Amino acid sequence: MDNKIKTVSVIKRLVKLVKHLWMYYIGAIGGAVLGFITTLLIPATLIDLAWQGLDGHRPSLRTLLLLLILGISRGLFRYLEHYFGHYVAFKTLYELRCMVFSKLRRLAPTKLDQQDSGRLLKMIGEDIEAMEVFFAHTVPPVLTATIVTLLLSGYYVIVSPYIALTALLSYFILAIILPRFSSQRLQPLLAKQTKVRKAYISLFLDSLKGMKELLQFGQTKSRLSQLEKQSKTVNACEKEVASLQYFQSALSFLVIGLSIIVVAAIALHGVQQGTFSLSTATKVIVIFSTSFAPYLELSRLPLGFKRAMGASREVLTLLDEKEVARTGQAFDEKISSISLDKVGFSYSNREQMILENLSATFENHKIIGIMGESGVGKSTLMKLIMRWYDNTMGTIWINEKKISDLSARDIQKRIAYIPQIPQIFNQSIRDNLTLSNPDITDEMILEAAEKCRIKDIILSTEQGLDTVLNNEQKIFSAGELQRLELTRALLKKADCYIFDEPTSNLDSLNEASLLQVIREQCNGYVFLLSHRESTLACSDLIYKVDDKTLKLI
Template identity: 30%
Template sequence: MHKENNIKLMWKMSKLVRPLAGYMVLAVILGVVGYLCAIYIPYFAALLITHIAIQAPDFPIHVFFILLLVFALMRGILHYGEQACNHYIAFRLLALLRDKVFKALRKLAPAKLDRHDSGDLIYLITGDIEALEVFYAHTISPILIALVTSIILLFQFYRMHILFFLIALAGYAFCALFIPFIIMKQGKKDGETSKAIFGEMSSYTLENLRNMQDILQYQIADERKLGMLKRSVEVNKAQEKLKRHEGKNASLQTMAVMSFSLLMLGVATTLYMQGEVSITSLIMTTVLMLSSFGPVLALSSLSNHLLLTMASARRVLALLEEAPQVEDINGKEDAVFDTIKVENISFAYDKERILDKVSHTFEKGKITGILGKSGSGKSTLLKLLMRFYEAQDGAIQVGERALDSINTNDLRDMQSYVTQDTIMFHDTIFNNVHIANLEASVSDVERACKKANIHDFIMSLPKEYETSVAELGSSLSAGERQRIALARAFLHQAPCILLDEPTSSLDVLNEAMILKSLKEQKDTTILLVTHRQATLRIADEILHIENGRVS
């Protein structure tokens, strides 16, 4: 989690606005002119009343009424234009941020992404990024608008009297700088805590939804309900703390406006009694002071919202700036698939050693069975060959090329990877298979499905290949999902297929049909991981792994 102060954080976020600088300038201009219209409505109204009271000669009353009407109309139009510009900027930037986040997730996967909680990630992608709308639509331009408007008003106060200028300067600084600084300093930790609790709540909710069958089966609904209630109470407590900061902010604002306005009235009255200013200046200065706090109060009111916004920004930037464990390789010479050589590789998750000095040569065009008990390191070996992870020691080569000298895209083209836990997209069966080769024809997809012994099942469905798959493939059995994963591998037509327990959920007949299809994949290098000896009857050689070592 980033520990940068809010100023540095806001500066980082503001730099993203550069491509939309023109819209930001327009929003600031519209906002400044709009606030000036709002401020000068009571100003000119007071001036009108004052001149009528003193019976000023040749005073054009109708002109003042026209000005007030124009200011009122323009205020609404300009405010609408300012908000339209700000929200256009915000929504464009939120789309840009989501794109950056998904690119970051792509780089982090799978080595770093495995350590992130999925529910928390979902909340970051949705809730945290959405919270940044407050910053882009309601923070950047209000800061600039408040600054420009205050400079214009301070200049007018200065022309009236230097003391008026100093009082106004102190009032604006107190509202725009001191109050937000105090509120954000006091509430920074509460904002970050609130975001963390919301992320945990999202994760817990997702966990309950995904495991609803087990909750019902083992009758633990009451326990899970208590867990949900506990987290709801924590969320409420966090929100209460933020609301207290919001109330403190509103109280300080009201006190500041009244105090500085009364101070302006007192000083103006004293100067009037000393003959330094006129009665008109006394009244106009006080009215102008009362009506001019709008821009700085709008800025001050953001402080409580910014507690959550800055917490969200820290979470988003932490993800965007997190270094991937495995960097993609680009710009190297094209590679051609050949024999895979593994020499003395070792690998550990944190401090848990999984593989220890493993060496083997996987001959091109041969089927190698990798046999071992659960947890022996079989699946980890395949992930290292895919370069999802990198070995801490040793080397892996494809032909004469080191694995980390091959372009990542080339490596993906060389390999098809099938795991026992197949994740399906919420899409049609056809599209779920077709992702393996977007240039494949309908007949190519059907041919791959026949090899995976899933075609007949698909054709028995009401919509055949256009049948929609439920979220995460829950409408299909584990065996059906595995066969679709195998169809993807066949459609990909890679020269190397890595299979991690590909038939663990299949019956004997389906397994036999699929093993037959694998055997018919001529000139294809196949690595078949399993813990069942019977599955390896098609293997040309068998590699035994026990406790992270080749035995």
Template identity: 25%
Template sequence: MIKLFRYLEKFKWLIFFTLLFMFVQAISELYLPTLMSEIVNNGMMKGDTVFIWKYGGYMLLVAGASSISSIIGAFLSSRTAVGFGTLLRDKVFTKVEGFSLNEFDKIGTASLITRTTNDITQIQTVLVMMMRFMIYAPIMCIGGIIMAYSKDKHLTLVLAFVLPLFVVTIALLAAKVVPLFKALQKKLDKVNQILRENLIGIRVIRAFNRVETERKRFYEANKDLTDTAIKVNKILAMMQPIMILLMNLTNITIIWVAAKRIDANKLQIGDMMAFIQYAMQILFSIIMVSIMFVMVPRAQASAERINEVLEIEPEIKDPKEPKTPKISKGHIEFRNVTFRYPGAESPALENISFEAKPGEVTAIIGGTGSGKSTILNLIMRFYDVESGSILIDGVDIRDMSQKELRSKIGYVPQTVVLFSGTIKDNIRYGKEDATDEEIMRAAEIAQATEFILNMKDGFDSLVSQGGTNLSGGQKQRLSIARALVKKPQIYMFDDSFSALDFKTDAKLRSELKKETSNSTVLIVAQRVATIMDADKIIVLDEGKIVGMGKHEELLRTCEVYREIVSSQLSEEEIA
């Protein structure tokens, strides 16, 4: 957790004033029992009303100073903790944005969400407690012992026996709680993971009648979390009655010993009352510290998880001195590229070489798992190649900044992702400063205008989270419009026409051809009809290029391509 405290530099003045006001509160509260003992000894016992009023006024002023200091200290500590939490969330989010897909897979989406929310909240809570108690509790404890000793050193022997008993009791309870706190965060991750899977996959769950199975899976994970939380809280619940019992026994012992000393005329009643208050202050300060130390292990577990994210060095980084192509056209070249996914035995792509030129449509086709989408992922540098190189306009993409690289690309993913907001917002996601005319033009080319205008508010119609209020084809067309409005040098369509009917597909490709006549176009497709007219078709099989050329040429020379074509088209269509 100490590693994270380096981010507190921004809040150093808030922390300073928090500690200052906590110091004033502690000193004020330590002075109150002494004033009270003066009132009892020199005012009440002697019947001096003037003295009582005078010292009573002092007590009110000191109590007021203590209360004001407490309020200001609480406000400043809360503000510091909230600001620190905000900064941490921003750091984690920014760091995660720079992760490659491999790093996302390592940690897991559910765990990243827990770390950004629950874990940071745990640290915020402990930070407030630390700022409130790190000065206040030690001063109250040490100051209380000194003040108690000044009242009667013989009574202090009672504290010498009680304090170690307090510390040992707290240590035993903490030893049981610490491992449970660490387990609690992992079990919370599991519940979040199952919940997220269920919310995203609700259609599949219902389609396969697995609602009860998923309910049982969630129930088991939730029960496991609940059982651990109950176990933790049972141990913590034991602390309060044990502490109260020890405090009451301490009170009884002090009064019993003090009564004998008062009877022997060795102690005054006011001093006894002050001593009892100092004893309670000492014990309360130990309880405060104990609560903080019980909470710290949970926050420490959370801090380790946050540090794990912040300390990950992204595999994919921008070069120190990024290169910019002298001529920017969008020419793509693969040179003997080999790539394997982390942990995979065999390469997903092996010795891949080809060119995709501006003004041409390059199509990629092949069976499931042949590496089609992987090629697009490598071009966008979601992963880095194992060997070989990918060049855009003669510059290796690893020598370019990621921002510049991706600014050249308009990407339409295989799985459509839409964001909550309006249709206009979703299309404008491709280009922030796109005008209404550009948005409408992109929608028109993507064959989306008709269904958009049929919606209640047209382009201002709301898209629900994930686009659940749209059909698959509608979402696909909006995704295409989002790429078109960007007007990039390179268009990449990852099986982006599969949800369209043949008529819409044909019209869309016809309009696309006009719009992208000067751009490099890469199309990954399953349907032969989508890519028959491409200038170049690359046929993949098990990560290798087994054919490259135009449709007619591949029908003659490539057996894999002939098998794909014959499985989709009739003899008349092939002829």
């Protein structure tokens, strides 16, 4: 994806999302800082006890009690750090999901129809989760490391300016130099990884949707080979990213090891020079050796941060997607006439025309067949009539009114669109048919189901209308699912019915049965879109979409 949003802008927008949760961030950062201080105080106290023991002093009960309190406090502060930090993260991810789903509803159907399903699934399933790294593992660690550095610097300066300089240099290398080095090398790898993952998910989804055709034409082995090849490409990208992470981790521990040696040498030299005591030297070496946790967390950040930024760009780009204008005159009339006058269409991101110079006046109360091979623009033409898209050229008239002047939502309420693949949700039969419309009663459902000759089949299921449909249990055949779709369309009481390749997955017997129900029960406009002559045989009129034009045959 083209990185249209700069990283700085992405960070600013993400920070705005958590402004109302700043109190929780204070809790997370406070817990982290206090937990870190506790972590340093425990070994420092033990060292004091050790030196007191060497001097012949027994540890006091107060000191032992202090160690116990420090140990318990360390666990408590760690819990608070993770609780508040992840509360902010998961709360924000929940809000982001709500924003994304709300945006998808507003984009549907026009913009959503043009979206890559693989990209959308990756965004919902992976990208939003990846953004957790920013909210839980970027903001708190950066602020924690900053506060900790200030505190440690004051302590090191008191002990030795040279130790302070060495410590700051090692922290700077771990927290800034190595992450920047790793980040620069990760950038192209993660871009490549994102690209191949989206391609793999899209190929996998296309394979599932076209499984019947793949089996029919004996292309399953070829498609499995493509999937395996794509999977190996994804794995190779993962391996490259992991290798870079291992290399950076090795460099980080090399820096830590060398810096500990340098601090130890400076401390021991100070003891020889009488600058400070052996007890102080031991303590500063131990404190320095145990102080790297915040900086190691930052040194491991580039991979997660880069992924979070890439994921954030995907999500923010979707949220910034321009929505189709829903304004227009209210339209609350029965659709009585539909006509096209030199209509043309091309997608906003393409120059090539999909349809060009289409003119026709469609007769009401007729079954109108729209013939054409896949991809010639049959579905696109219907989507113009439903105002999923706005035509680029010419005029579409509904009841002698320009469709562009009318409310898209009002027009779509009066049209029932029945897609090629039945849209069945993991809900009860009732909810699938009513789409949660409380005005539709069970009596209305069964009446419509009887018209579509599926009432007895519904009632024969285990729980009738309460039976839950899912992909694992094949309760209905392909033909029965199409009749469920038709039942749903009849319950809408539409003025216009659009059937997009309704019989492509049916045998000849089920095809004839479905077409007979359509002719008997669908009133008003009925558009049948198909490349099969047998499907269009019941049509009163047949138009053919060919070479971007529409012809009556």
